[in-house]
Amino acid sequence: MDLGIIATVLDSALRLSIPLLAACLAGLWSERSGVVDIGLEGKMLVSAFAAAAAAYAFGSAWIGLASGIIASVAFGLVHGFASISQRGNQIVSGVAINMLAAGLTAIVGNAWYGQGGRTPPLEGVQRFDGILLGHSALVYIVLLAVPLTWFVLGRTRFGLRLRAVGENPAAVDTAGISVTGLRYAAVIIGGILCGIGGTYLSVGQAAGFLPNMTAGRGFIALAALIFAKWRAWPALGACFLFGLLDAIANQLQGLFIPGIGEVPVQAIQALPYLMTVILLAGVIGKAIPPRAAGVPYVKER
Amino acid sequence: MSAPIEMPKWADTILVPAISVVAAFLIAGLVVLSIGENPLTATRYLLQGSLGTGEGLGFTLFYATDFIFVGLAVAVAYHAGLFNIGGEGQATLAGLGIALALNNLTFLPGFLLIPVGILAAAAFGAAWAAVPGYLQAKRGSHIVITTIMFNWLASVLIVYLLVNVLREPQSMNPETRAFPEASHIPFMHEVFAWFGIAIPSSQLNLTLILALVSAYLIWLLIYRSRLGYAIRVVGSNPAAAVYAGISPARITVIAMVLSGALAGGLAVNELMGYQHRLLLEFTSGYGFVGIAVALMGRAHPVGIILASLLFGILYQGGAELAFEQPNITRDMVVVIGGIIILFAGALDGLFRRLVAHLLSRPKLAGA
Secondary structure, eight states: OOHHHHHHHHHHHHHHHHHHHHHHHHHHHHHHTTOOOOOHHHHHHHHHHHHHHHHHHHTOHHHHHHHHHHHHHHHHHHHHIIIIISOOOHHHHHHHHHHHHHHHHHHHHHHHHOSTTOOOOOOGGGSOOEEETTEEHHHHHHHHHHHHHHHHHHHSHHHHHHHHHHHOHHHHHHTTOOHHHHHHHHHHHHHHHHHHHHHIIIIIISSSOOTTTTTTHHHHHHHHHHHTTTOHHHHHHHHHHHHHHHHHHHHSSSEEETTTEEEOHHHHHHHHHHHHHHHHTTSSSOOOOOTTTTOOOOOOO | OOOOOOOOHHIIIIIHHHHHHHHHHHHHHHHHHHTTOOHHHHHHHHHIIIIISHHHHHHHHHHHHHHHHHHHHHHHHHHTTOOOOOHHHHHHHHHHHHHHHHHHOTTSOHHHHHHHHHHHHHHHHHHHHHHHHHIIIIIOOOHHHHHHHHHHHHHHHHHHIIIIISSOTTOSSSBOOOOOGGGSOOBHHHHHHHTTOOOOOOSOBTHHHHHHHHHHHHHHHHHHSHHHHHHHHHHHOHHHHHHTTOOHHHHHHHHHHHHHHHHHHHHIIIIIIIIOSOBTTTTTTHHHHHHHHHHHTTTOHHHHHHHHHHHHHHHHHHHHHHHHOTTSOTHHHHHHHHHHIIIIIITHHHHHHHHHHHHHHHHHHHO
16 A cells, blocks of 8 residues: 555546535535426436437537536426426425436437447547646536536525525515525526536546446435535535545455454445444434425425 | 416325326327337337236236335325335345245245245335434434435345355355245246136236235225324324324334335245246346336325326337347336336426316316
8 A cells, every 4th residue: 555546546536426426416406496306317318328428429518518408497497397386295306306317328429420329439528638747627516516506505695585485485585585486597507517527427437438437426426415414615625535445446456454354345335335324314413404305396386 | 386277086095196107208208210210110019018918918917016015105205205225125035034034944834935035025024114214303314315325224234244244055056946836926827727727828827916915905004004193194294293292203114024024025026926946136227217107106095006007018129129229228228217207296387287277277267
């Protein structure tokens, strides 16, 4: 174990935590406004596909990013329409978003490119290259979203209202502020963040889209969100921790701990899920979601 | 909750789900059109492949068996007001239970192996569901999140066990050795052959009967028993349940245990009925299809059987369709499933309001 390996692991931990962080902040915005979002996975997947397809077609990573964001926001709006306007079940809608994204990306990808759902490999200006310390612009955009989220949610009128909608929508409504408008705004911001995360996967980290390339990252982000107790800076910490676990699992196939023996990779992979369940069980600390999360708001007449 | 939407019972139980399914197919047709294929030709291939031949019908019923189990699993939890999206993980653990029982209890007389395997599946599935159920009941941990986490834990666990522990040393594939012959649930074409009737061979096996019996028993349980009544009371109004002397915590755990045991049926059909060994990813996302099936079937066993048939047709027909028209892969079925979940589940209110509006109009005109 020397410094070189530690630097490599930390570097890849950062890379691996970026999509988690983007999705985690997306979930934070959405759930802080009272809309539970288990469709983070699906939105990232659909934006990863849209970004890779557009970057390939137009030869520009930035057009890819724009398409990724548009696709993700569109799916977010479907979720918003079902759960805000139609007051439907937000969990059911999230499951539907995930299935739609998995199916549509595979079908359209296969029909367009005929390579088993993959997009053609991206190269040159079709990808985001490193601009600073070997990391691409997307990495810094996502990292910048952390203080921005903290500031807007914690220090601005819009943010305070948005959080109030997630705790007590009736009070916000009484004050003459639109619950629907604020929740839609949150869902759209969540869509933008998921779009950046998905684009990072296919156009930044990898060179093209692979079917189901999110591989559960949306759910790890959900776990990180609970771990961070729905706050921005802790979200950065939780996502980096989960990214680090992933990097360690990749780097050291079977970690050796003196006295215990070889730790299988799967044990490290299971840690985020296990830690979340233990946290939810209230054994270490307590994770309390926004009070109105998951409850559709019905205006009393 | 919003004000109930008044409409006759037949409209609520038949018309609303039917309209959402039709709408789902229209959108699926648009997807087919947009990738440059003809939806009508696609539909013809789909129906021919799933119902047109005896073999196709067998495969359709094989898939329907899977969906009846996972649909019932989601429905039982749903009646108790719980959202069990952990069907995948519970079925995976049930598969592990089957493999551990069948490959270790070989000293048992052969005729006992099938019941033991089924019980092991139910027990392991139930145990994997009981933990989130207990955490929800006693610690208030949200069951949706915990069942999601348990899905991933199950998939990590099974990979570890199949790669490092249960795999046969000389085998390259992460799978167990074949289960003993006596534990194979007979194929339907074998059963018919005993009576001298020849039917085309397929994966369809006697687990279908078990699925139908389970559906009947769940109907008895939910609508005709004290426990079922308690489950429904907790599902519709936990406060009233407490007032009536029903413990919501106890019912929550019981409903999840039943739900997990039912999800185990998927493993029975796939592993004991067809694969005859434990392998990776045998659940193939069917646990999520169970959500679509339960929502479409209005969480009623009869509705679930019908919805399972529909999804059986889609899965088998989808495979044939992908063969005839390579552009329309089997992922189309996942898309249709997603749209049905969206329409019959999340956008349910939209369709109910629409139907209520259409039905009430003539009355207004008459009055």
